Amino acid sequence: MLRKLQNTCRQLLLEGKVDVVIGYGQADSESPTHPVFITDAKDVKKLVWNDKCLINLVTYLKRPEIKSLGKSAIVAKGCDERAIVVLEKESQLERDSVFVIGMACAGVGQPLLPKCKVCDAHMPQVADIIIGSVENPSVDADTRYAELKSFLKKSPEERHKHWVKECRRCLKCYACRQTCPMCYCERCIVDVNQPQYIDSSASTKGNFAWHITRAFHLAGRCVGCDECTRVCPVGIDLRLLNMSIAKSAEQNFEFRAGVDPDAKPIIGSYSEQDREDFIR
Amino acid sequence: MSQIITKSSLLRLADKWLAEQKRVIGPRSAPSGQVLYAEVEDAAELSLAGYIRPANSIKDYIFPRHEKLYSYKINGRNIELIDAELSTVEQVFIGARPCDAAAMPILDRIFNWDCSDDFFNRRRELSTIITFACKEHDDYCFCTSVNSGPEDSRGSDVILFEIDDEKYEVRSLTDKGKKLFDGNTEESDKISSVGPGPEICFDLKKIKQFLDEGFESPLWKKISLGCIGCGVCTYTCPTCHCFDIVDEGNSSGGERVRNWDSCQFSMFTKHASGHNPRSSSSQRGRQRIYHKFQIYPEKFGKLLCTGCGNCSRDCPVSSGVKSVLQAVQKSIMENG
Numbered sequence: 001m002l003r004k005l006q007n008t009c010r011q012l013l014l015e016g017k018v019d020v021v022i023g024y025g026q027a028d029s030e031s032p033t034h035p036v037f038i039t040d041a042k043d044v045k046k047l048v049w050n051d052k053c054l055i056n057l058v059t060y061l062k063r064p065e066i067k068s069l070g071k072s073a074i075v076a077k078g079c080d081e082r083a084i085v086v087l088e089k090e091s092q093l094e095r096d097s098v099f100v101i102g103m104a105c106a107g108v109g110q111p112l113l114p115k116c117k118v119c120d121a122h123m124p125q126v127a128d129i130i131i132g133s134v135e136n137p138s139v140d141a142d143t144r145y146a147e148l149k150s151f152l153k154k155s156p157e158e159r160h161k162h163w164v165k166e167c168r169r170c171l172k173c174y175a176c177r178q179t180c181p182m183c184y185c186e187r188c189i190v191d192v193n194q195p196q197y198i199d200s201s202a203s204t205k206g207n208f209a210w211h212i213t214r215a216f217h218l219a220g221r222c223v224g225c226d227e228c229t230r231v232c233p234v235g236i237d238l239r240l241l242n243m244s245i246a247k248s249a250e251q252n253f254e255f256r257a258g259v260d261p262d263a264k265p266i267i268g269s270y271s272e273q274d275r276e277d278f279i280r
Numbered sequence: 281m282s283q284i285i286t287k288s289s290l291l292r293l294a295d296k297w298l299a300e301q302k303r304v305i306g307p308r309s310a311p312s313g314q315v316l317y318a319e320v321e322d323a324a325e326l327s328l329a330g331y332i333r334p335a336n337s338i339k340d341y342i343f344p345r346h347e348k349l350y351s352y353k354i355n356g357r358n359i360e361l362i363d364a365e366l367s368t369v370e371q372v373f374i375g376a377r378p379c380d381a382a383a384m385p386i387l388d389r390i391f392n393w394d395c396s397d398d399f400f401n402r403r404r405e406l407s408t409i410i411t412f413a414c415k416e417h418d419d420y421c422f423c424t425s426v427n428s429g430p431e432d433s434r435g436s437d438v439i440l441f442e443i444d445d446e447k448y449e450v451r452s453l454t455d456k457g458k459k460l461f462d463g464n465t466e467e468s469d470k471i472s473s474v475g476p477g478p479e480i481c482f483d484l485k486k487i488k489q490f491l492d493e494g495f496e497s498p499l500w501k502k503i504s505l506g507c508i509g510c511g512v513c514t515y516t517c518p519t520c521h522c523f524d525i526v527d528e529g530n531s532s533g534g535e536r537v538r539n540w541d542s543c544q545f546s547m548f549t550k551h552a553s554g555h556n557p558r559s560s561s562s563q564r565g566r567q568r569i570y571h572k573f574q575i576y577p578e579k580f581g582k583l584l585c586t587g588c589g590n591c592s593r594d595c596p597v598s599s600g601v602k603s604v605l606q607a608v609q610k611s612i613m614e615n616g
Contacts, residue, residue: 235312
C-alpha cells in the first residue's frame, strides 16, 4: 500500500495535477506520525502509512497557510473523508479543488481507538483513488452508540457531576476546536469580545459554556473522527458529547454527517416534514 | 551517609500534611489514563511511579489558569472595588520533576520584574516543592540540551532519588523542605543515582547564532505548516506565563480576572485597530522560540525552557521546541 501511495503522489506532483500532497510522515517506526506537506516529487519517500496515522488531515484544508500552497491532494481514511463531504456541503471547498487519496483502513491506534471498534468506514467512499482493500463491516446504531447508552444509564445528577469533574480539568487550549475540520469560523464565538458572549475564563462556568457551545455548533455536522478527544491534553472524553448529538440526528432525521454525499445537511435544509416532537 | 525514606512513610507523611489542612498536589492518573498533576484528597490517589512526566505542569497551582484579581460593584455612579483575598493555604508538591521545579525561579523573575505580583508571590511562599530526580526519560525529553538535567535542583526544596521501588534518598535543599522531612527519615549508607538523561539534541550556541540572524529565514514558514494553532504547547509548558485580563460580570458588578493566554492564538496580538503584527502561524511559532531562546535570555540571562518536552509530548501533531530546534540545527548544518 505504501508503495502505491508514494507512486500515486509522485505521479500527481510530476503531472502537475496537484501542488502539494498532505500526508503522514514519521521520524522512525516508534514515533507518532506527523503531517507532511510534500511539494516536490522527490520527497514522496517521506510519506508513511500505518496504524499510527491517527490525525484527521482534513483540518488542514481549512487553513490559509495550506490553501496558499495551491491545489492539494490529501491522504484520508474512510472516517476522515466524511469531513470532506460535510465541508463541500457547507460550501467550504469545491470537491474538484482537492484530490482525495482514500486509504483502506481496518483501524488505527495501539490499542485500537474507540471509534475504530465501531467503524463502518473501513473503505473510503468518495475518494478519487482508493488504495488497498479491506472488508467494510456493517455496524448497527445500537453498537455505534453503545458507549453512550451505558453512560446514559447514570442519573442526570451523576452525569452532571461527571461533566463538572471533566470540565474542571479543561485548560481552554482550544486544541479541540483547532483540530476539528468542522470548526472553520474565522472568528470563533468564544473570541468575540464586543460583547463577550462566552466567558473566556477556564472556570467551571466558562468551560461548560465552551463545551456546550462547541457540541451544539457541531450538531448534524460532526463526523465522529474523535480528533477533539485524541488531542485533549487533559483527557476529556468529548466523544460522549459528540455521540449524543450524532445519535439525535440519526434517530430524529435518519441523518449521519458525511456518510451520504447526496443527503441534504440537516441544519442547512428545511422540510415541512421535519420532526419537532423532540423539542421541549 | 544519606537520609532515606520509604515509599509508605512518604505516603503517610503526605496524609499527615493533608490532615494539617495543607494542599497536596502530585501526579495522579486521570480516567483517560493520562498522568496529570492534581490536588489529591488522599495520598493513595498519588501515582508516584510508572510515568515519565505529567502532561501538565506544576505551574497550574502557582499561576492558575484563571484567577480573580478583584471584584467590583456598580451602583449608579458609585463603583466599589473589593480586593481579592490572597491565598492562605500551604501547598506541598510531591513528585514534581526537575523540569517543573526549575521553571519556578524562571517565573519568579517575570512576576517580580517591573512590578511585584502579590498573587504569584504568595502562592510561591506557601509552596514547598518535593522533586523526584529522573531515572528515565522519553524521546520528548531534552533537558540536557537546555542547561538542565535529571537532577537539576533549581526551584526544588527537596529532591528525592529513587533507590529502589520502596525507598528514596532525601536531599533537603531549603529550610522549608527540611522542616517537612525532619524526624521522618533514616540514616543509611545506600547511595542513589539518576539516569543519564537524554542525549544532547541541539547546540545552543549554534541556535543562538541562527536566531541572531534568522528572523526572516524561510525556515519558520516551512516548520510551522503543520501547526494547527491551539495553545497546548504554551498551556502545558512549565515556563510559559502570558495572560489576559478581562472583566466578567454585568451592569451591576462583576470580577476582574486574569486568564492564561497563548501566543499561538491568532487573537493574541490583534490590535483594536484590526491590525495584527503576528497574523500568520509561522510568525506565532517563531515568536515562541524567540521568546524562549533570545528575548527572555537577553533580559534575564537564562533560557525560558527547561526541556520538559511537554510541547511535543502533548502536541496534537507532534511538533514542539525539540523538533523545531532540531530542524533549525539541520538547516544550519546543510546551509552553513
